[in-house]
Amino acid sequence: MPEDTAPVLPPSPAASGPAVLDEWVTRLVRELGLPADVINVALVLDLARDAAHGVARPAAPLTTFLVGYAAALAGGAPDDVERIAAIATRLATE
16 A cells, blocks of 8 residues: 555444434535425434334335335425335334
8 A cells, every 4th residue: 555545444433423424414415405404314214224124234225215206206295204104114014
């Protein structure tokens, strides 16, 4: 490895807490041009957890994407997201 190139290390456990996640979501929402209150982080994380544990780990991102897509097609209101997330959660935990 060249002397002037430091190895890329994974983030420390302290760098992966709620503050880092909040900062990431805020930055991503802003860059995507979305309203600041567009996401219920707890709902999405719970949905991802249920899909990962109830189906398989790769089901987490697929499920959250599909729920977001379906909710957008249904109108995108918070109630749409909650209703569609409940369907996916039920299926993942059956």
